[in-house]
Structure formats: structure tokens, C-alpha cells
Amino acid sequence: MKQEIYLLPRADFSWFCLGICxxxxxxxxxxxxxxxxxxxxxxxxxxxVLYTFLPPFLTRNIDRRVYLFLLASILFLLFANIHSGPRVxxxxxxxxxxxxxxxxxSPLTKFESRIVMGFVTGSTKEIPGSFKDIAKxxxxxxxxxxxxxxxxxxxGSLQFLGNLCFRKKKxxxxxxxxxxxxxxxxxxxxxxxxxxxxxxxxxxLTASLFYRKIGPADxxxxxxxxxxxxxxxxxxxxGFLLSxxxxxxxxxxxxxxxxxxxxxxxxxxxxxxxxxxxxxxxTLPVLVYYFRSFSFGGIWINFLLVPMAGILLPTLYxxxxxxxxxxxFFVDLLSSWIWVPASFELSIFLxxxxxxxxxxxxxxxxxxxxAEICFVSILITIGFTLYxxxxxxxxxxxxxxxxxLPTFFLIVSYFFPTTNFPILLTKLRKGNLSILHGEHxxxxxxxxxxxxxxxxxxxxxxxxxxxxxxxxxxxxxxxMNKHKITDVYWHGTEKSLEWISKFxxxxxxxxxxxxxAGMNPLFSIIRFDGNPKEVGRFLKQTKQADKSSANPxxxxxxxxxxxxxxxxxxKEWIQYQKLLGISTAWKMxxxxxxxxxxxxxxxxxxxxx
Numbered sequence: 001m002k003q004e005i006y007l008l009p010r011a012d013f014s015w016f017c018l019g020i021c022x023x024x025x026x027x028x029x030x031x032x033x034x035x036x037x038x039x040x041x042x043x044x045x046x047x048x049v050l051y052t053f054l055p056p057f058l059t060r061n062i063d064r065r066v067y068l069f070l071l072a073s074i075l076f077l078l079f080a081n082i083h084s085g086p087r088v089x090x091x092x093x094x095x096x097x098x099x100x101x102x103x104x105x106s107p108l109t110k111f112e113s114r115i116v117m118g119f120v121t122g123s124t125k126e127i128p129g130s131f132k133d134i135a136k137x138x139x140x141x142x143x144x145x146x147x148x149x150x151x152x153x154x155x156g157s158l159q160f161l162g163n164l165c166f167r168k169k170k171x172x173x174x175x176x177x178x179x180x181x182x183x184x185x186x187x188x189x190x191x192x193x194x195x196x197x198x199x200x201x202x203x204x205l206t207a208s209l210f211y212r213k214i215g216p217a218d219x220x221x222x223x224x225x226x227x228x229x230x231x232x233x234x235x236x237x238x239g240f241l242l243s244x245x246x247x248x249x250x251x252x253x254x255x256x257x258x259x260x261x262x263x264x265x266x267x268x269x270x271x272x273x274x275x276x277x278x279x280x281x282x283t284l285p286v287l288v289y290y291f292r293s294f295s296f297g298g299i300w301i302n303f304l305l306v307p308m309a310g311i312l313l314p315t316l317y318x319x320x321x322x323x324x325x326x327x328x329f330f331v332d333l334l335s336s337w338i339w340v341p342a343s344f345e346l347s348i349f350l351x352x353x354x355x356x357x358x359x360x361x362x363x364x365x366x367x368x369x370x371a372e373i374c375f376v377s378i379l380i381t382i383g384f385t386l387y388x389x390x391x392x393x394x395x396x397x398x399x400x401x402x403x404x405l406p407t408f409f410l411i412v413s414y415f416f417p418t419t420n421f422p423i424l425l426t427k428l429r430k431g432n433l434s435i436l437h438g439e440h441x442x443x444x445x446x447x448x449x450x451x452x453x454x455x456x457x458x459x460x461x462x463x464x465x466x467x468x469x470x471x472x473x474x475x476x477x478x479x480m481n482k483h484k485i486t487d488v489y490w491h492g493t494e495k496s497l498e499w500i501s502k503f504x505x506x507x508x509x510x511x512x513x514x515x516x517a518g519m520n521p522l523f524s525i526i527r528f529d530g531n532p533k534e535v536g537r538f539l540k541q542t543k544q545a546d547k548s549s550a551n552p553x554x555x556x557x558x559x560x561x562x563x564x565x566x567x568x569x570x571k572e573w574i575q576y577q578k579l580l581g582i583s584t585a586w587k588m589x590x591x592x593x594x595x596x597x598x599x600x601x602x603x604x605x606x607x608x609x
Contacts, residue, residue, distance in 0.1 A: 005255055005388065006215055014218040015065040017225030019072030020080075024228035027082060028236050037077065044073045072225075082232045087189070091121050095187035102320050107336045112346060116316060119309075122146025122188060129478070137363035138356065139280075139298015143309050146188050147243065148197030150313065155181045155201050157314045174205045192227060192234040193243035199223035200247075216251035220244065241286045249282030249381075250275065256387040259394075260403045276303045281406055282381055284413075285374045292369055296414045297362030304356065308349050315342045364414055367459055373413050380409060425456060428591065431561060433527055437519055439463040444515060444527040445561060447472035453479050461485065468492055468515050473505075480506065491515035493537075517545035523555040530562035530570065539581060548585035556586040 009015055023040070030036035048070045056063050099120060103113040111128065118127035124144050127135070135141045143149070155177050162173025178201070185198050200219050207214045224244065228235040257274040280299045287294050295301075319342040326334050384406075387393050393402060425436040432452055433444040441462035446469045447453055453475030455461040461483035465476055468491045479485060491510045516525040524545050528538045547554045562570040573580065574588045582588070 005252065006217055007252070007385065007389075009217045009221045010215055011218050012065060012068055014221040016068040016072045017221045019069035020076045020225040020228055021221060022069070023073040023076050024080075024225075024232065024235055027077070028232075037082070041074065041077045044070060044077060048074060076229060080229045080232060084231070084233045086233055089189040089191055091123065091189065092187040096121075098324075099320070102323050105323060105331050105335050106319075106339045108339065108343060108346075112343070112350075115346065115350070116342075118144040119150075119313060120316060120320070122150050122191065122194065133482070134357050134361075135353075137295055137361045138301050138353070139295030139361070139363075140301055140305055140353070142242075143305070145239075146191040146194040148193060148200070148247065149306070149309070151181060151184070151194055151197040151201065153310055153313045154184055154317060157317060171209055174209060178202055178205060190231075192231065192237065192239045195227065195231070196223050196240075196243050196247070199226055220247070220251070238286065238290050242283050245282045245286055246279040249278035249280075252385045253278035253282060253381065256384040257403070259388065260399050272303060272307060276300075276306070277406060280410075281377065281384075284377045285381075288366070288377075289369055289374050292367070293363065293365040294413070295361055295363045296410055297356075297360045299410070301353075301356045301361070305349065305353060308345070308352065312342070312345045312349055315345055318342075362414060366416075367456055370413075370416055373416060376409060377413075380406060425459075427452070427456075431529070433559060433561070433591075435516075435519070435525065436462060440519075441465045442516055442519065442525075443467040443469075443472055443476075444525075444559075445469060445529065447475055449475075455479070455483070463487060465489070466491060466510070466515055473507075476507075477505075489513075514541045514545050517541065521547075521551065522553055523557070525557045525559060527559045527561055530560070530566050542582050542586060546583050546585055548583065554585070556583075558582070558586045558588045559591060560588060561591045 009018060023044070027037065027040060030040070048067075051067060051070060058066065099117060103116065106113070108116060114127055115131070118124065122145055124132055124141060127144055132141070132144075135144060158177040158180055159173060162176055163170060166172045181198060181201065185194055188194055200223060203214050203219055203222060224235075227240065234240055254274045257278060258270075261274075262270060276299055280302070284294055319339050322338050323331070323335060326338070383393075383402075387402075392398070427434045431445050432447065434452060435442040435444075436456060436459070439460075439462050441455075441464065443453065443465065444467075447467075448471065453465075453472055461479065463485065464487040465479070465485060466489045467476060470492070476488060480488060486506070488507045489510045490507050491513060514526060516527070519525060524547070526538075526541055526545060528534070542556075542558065546556065548556070560570045560573060570590055574590075577586075577588055578584065
């Protein structure tokens with residue numbers, strides 16, 4: 001008989017942890033509200049006092065759990081490290097050095113070594129950028145991010161070997177597996193998804209030592225509480241939501257799928273299909289809301305590649321281990337033989353990934369968050385979670401349409417219409433401004449991130465790009481190669497254009513034309529960063545770009561993007577605009593002001609400020 005899955009925790013300690021989770025959730029929502037933390041402490045204390053002295057009106061079991069819930073809330077507010085900031089997660093130097101040394105001794109190519117490094121460390125920084133983009137659009141980037149998959153396979157492999165060595169003393173195998181697993185976790189600097197997986201494994205294996213089983217709801221409550229208490233900054237982060245969302249799907253959605261279709265079947269095909277579908281459905285709202293994108297083709301790509309990764313990862317771990325045991329004078333002789341299985345499996349994985357990625361990634365992006373898709377996906381998730389409890393859903397006439405509902409929803413979501421967008425779209429940050437005007441992308445300032453040169457999600461890539469800083473070259477060349485963009489113009493200084501002429505780049509230099517001056521017959525935008533050496537050039541540009549005399553409807557914006565220590569000087573530029581010889585046809589505004597009032601509104605309403 002199949003064990004019933006409970007939606008709520010059953011252990012008292014789990015309800016204590018649930019109190020921590022609930023309070024952490026409220027605190028996360030109100031962190032920016034002054035005095036919210038103190039108010040929450042007083043409110044929790046008041047509830048605890050009232051509940052202690054008022055006569056009991058619930059059953060003894062529920063009464064005890066409510067009391068533990070309130071007590072946990074106060075303890076969390078008093079002792080949890082809620083003011084911790086973001087952690088820069090770095091792989092331990094010794095572990096990195098060990099992996100790099102072993103890979104240098106292996107017969108793998110440089111590209112294969114980087115892929116293996118990404119697999120073992122669970123870091124997307126290790127894999128090549130072009131491969132990373134394809135993996136993201138194919139929905140398998142999680143294979144190269146430290147996740148429960150890595151730790152589950154790692155500890156599962158250790159358990160398998162440990163049970164072979166200690167058949168009659170399995171507790172030794174469990175302790176060794178947990179110990180080595182913790183070393184792996186610390187070597188990767190405790191990523192939240194990895195930590196969640198380790199807590200699951202630790203609780204499950206520890207319970208098995210005492211011949212006990214711990215339910216899914218209890219596992220989720222305890223592991224969530226640990227992260228909220230000790231790593232509050234990572235609580236409800238994107239990685240946290242994706243990790244726990246996927247596990248929620250495995251625990252609660254997959255059993256419902258199994259009950260609907262062939263409940264007695266133990267087919268690997270069915271198990272893998274339902275596992276992939278459950279994880280995809282439960283993570284879809286997070287991906288669509290935060291990234292405004294989703295890989296619909298990634299569902300079937302994951303269906304085929306995740307089992308392969310489950311075979312490849314143990315082989316990689318074994319290859320590293322065996323090569324590290326070989327004496328130095330035998331490495332050259334034996335290394336190629338040790339890596340034969342891993343190299344063979346890796347080549348199949350990469351070939352299959354390339355073919356599947358080219359065949360159909362189904363990668364869809366939206367310029368604005370489609371709230372309808374998020375809402376419906378959450379409703380479907382709730383519906384399948386409650387399926388075992390709702391008898392009317394088990395009627396034969398309802399079961400088949402219900403099983404097909406996720407597929408129908410995914411098809412409709414893929415063809416979900418996008419909204420109409422304004423002709424002018426702006427992205428503005430300190431030191432950088434990008435404007436998409438029709439099919440022409442203008443990039444002002446420096447490009448300190450590759451993402452600044454990438455197309456806006458939900459919109460087709462631009463056909464023309466104009467920029468002014470050599471720091472944008474890397475991202476622009478990548479976009480040119482990826483989206484087949486041929487019309488790219490560099491509005492640089494005389495010195496920078498002289499430098500580019502030494503290289504054979506598919507970029508057309510524009511020395512005389514001013515970036516943003518000829519954007520539109522009705523308006524021009526020029527950015528100035530306050531560089532004293534460029535003042536003369538900037539003043540000359542304002543006079544050349546001024547079209548107010550020829551066209552009374554023309555509007556000009558001078559965007560002053562001065563460094564923070566020159567903020568006062570920037571305001572003086574606005575105050576003494578006429579003395580500087582700048583026509584009043586130009587509207588001078590600070591970057592800080594455009595954070596509150598979008599740049600396009602300045603063009604539509606000139607007297608806005």
C-alpha cells in the first residue's frame with residue numbers, strides 16, 4: 001500500500017520550524033518598512049502571552065503546536081542573523097586547485113575540461129559564454145549550477161560504494177557519506193540549493209538510522225527554517241525559490257501525476273516524464289515572473305539529458321578519484337585509460353545536447369511579466385497538489401482531461417500574445433544608457449556588463465547598433481554573431497577610432513557624427529559624463545546637434561551622468577546653462593532624476609520638472 005503524503009508537517013519540531021518560516025516570510029516582506037521588526041516582536045509576544053493565559057479552546061495536540069509556532073516566531077526575531085548581506089560564493093582554493101591539476105593530467109580538450117569543471121563545481125562561471133547561452137535557452141542551465149541533483153548523485157554514489165564495503169554496518173556508510181558530502185558542500189561555499197539538498201539527505205539518512213521516516217512536508221519545513229535562521233539573505237532568493245519549487249513539484253505534483261496515469265506502472269519512462277513535468281510546472285511561475293522567459297523545449301530536453309547527467313556525474317567523480325590515486329610516474333600511461341568512460345559519456349552528452357538544442361529549444365521571452373501565465377500556473381499547481389484529497393477529481397471523465405491540462409496550458413503559454421510596446425524603450429543606470437528606438441539600439445557610456453548589449457526580453461534583436469565606448473565591444477560582437485547583426489557603428493573619439501582601424505572588425509567608425517543627435521527629426525539625446533578633457537567637444541556637439549531653429553517642434557535632452565563626487569558640479573551646469581553657451585532648446589537633466597521620471601516622459605512633456 002502506497003504511503004499517504006501529508007500536505008502539513010506531522011512532527012512537533014516541524015511546526016516549530018514552520019513558525020520560523022512564517023515569521024521570516026513576513027519579515028522579508030516588511031524589511032524596508034521602518035520599525036517593522038520591532039512591531040513584529042511586540043505582536044508575537046502579545047499573541048504568546050494571550051495564548052498562554054487564555055483558556056484552551058483547541059485539542060491538546062493542536063494547542064501544543066500553536067504554542068511552538070508562536071515561541072519559534074519570537075526566538076527567530078530575537079536571535080536570527082537577519083541583517084546579513086549577500087555572500088560572494090567562491091570555490092575553496094584547495095578544491096579548485098585539485099580539480100584543475102587533475103584536468104590538466106587528463107586527455108580532455110580545453111572545452112571539455114571547462115564543461116567538466118562546470119559539472120563538478122556547479123558553477124556557470126566555469127563554462128564558456130556561448131555554451132552557457134544555449135544551455136540557458138535549452139532549460140538545462142541547472143545542470144551547471146550547484147543543485148540537489150549534484151549532491152544527490154554524489155551522496156548516492158558514496159552510499160552505493162559504502163553499502164558494498166559495509167554490508168552489515170550500514171551506519172558507517174551513512175556517516176561517511178554525510179561527512180564527505182559536507183566537505184563537498186563547504187568546498188562549494190554553501191550554495192542555497194546545495195544546502196537544501198544536504199539538509200534533506202541528512203534528515204532522511206539520520207532518520208533511517210533510527211528506523212524512522214520523515215515526511216516531505218517535514219523535510220521542507222525544517223530545511224526552510226534552517227536557511228531562514230542562518231542565511232536570511234538567501235531566504236526567498238531566486239535560487240531558493242527555484243530549488244524549493246522543483247522539490248515541491250517532486251514531492252506533491254509527481255505523486256498526483258502517477259495516480260492519474262497508470263498508477264500501478266513502474267515504468268522508467270513514466271517516472272522520468274512525470275518528474276520532468278512536475279519540476280517544470282512548479283518552477284515556471286518563478287522563471288516567468290523574475291526572468292520573463294521560459295524554455296518550453298527544455299521540458300523534453302531535460303527529459304532526455306537529466307538521466308544522462310545522472311550517469312555522467314558518477315563517472316566523472318570516479319575518474320577524478322582514480323586518477324588522484326595513480327602515482328605521478330604512471331599518470332601519463334594510465335590517465336587516458338581512466339578517462340575513457342567519462343570522455344565517451346561526455347561526448348555523447350554534448351552531441352545530444354547540440355542536436356536537441358538546434359532542433360527546438362522553444363525559448364520564449366516577454367518584455368513585461370505575463371501575470372496571467374503566473375496566476376494560471378499557480379492554480380494548476382495547487383489543483384494537482386490537492387488532487388489526492390479531492391474525490392470528485394478522480395472521476396474517469398475528469399481524470400483524462402485533467403492529465404492533459406498541463407500540456408494544453410504549456411502550448412497556450414508558448415503562443416501567449418505579447419503586449420504592444422512604445423517606440424522608445426530606455427534602460428538607464430549610473431554610467432550607462434541604452435535606448436531602443438524602433439530597430440536601432442543606441443548605447444551611451446560604458447558597458448560594465450554583457451547584459452547591457454543584449455536585446456530586451458520579448459522583443460526581436462535590433463538590426464542596427466550605435467555605441468561610443470570600447471568596453472561594449474565584447475558584448476556587441478557576441479550579439480552580432482548570435483543575431484546576425486551587420487549594421488554596427490562606433491561613435492568614438494579620434495584616438496579610439498585610430499585604435500580600431502588596426503583591427504579587422506565588422507564595425508563602421510563614425511567620427512564626425514554625434515551619438516544620439518540624429519536619433520529622430522523631432523528629438524536628440526546627448527550624454528555627458530563630466531570629463532574635463534571632453535568639455536570643449538561636448539559644447540561643440542550641443543551646437544552642431546541643435547535643430548530648434550529649423551524645426552520648432554524639435555526637443556533636445558542633455559543627460560548629465562556625472563560621478564557621485566561631482567553631483568554639485570552637475571547641478572551648477574544646469575544653473576549656468578546660458579553662461580556655458582548651451583541653447584535653452586536643450587533640457588539638461590541629471591541621471592538621478594530620470595530614475596523617478598523616465599527619459600521618454602521628458603521628451604513627451606518638456607515642462608515635467
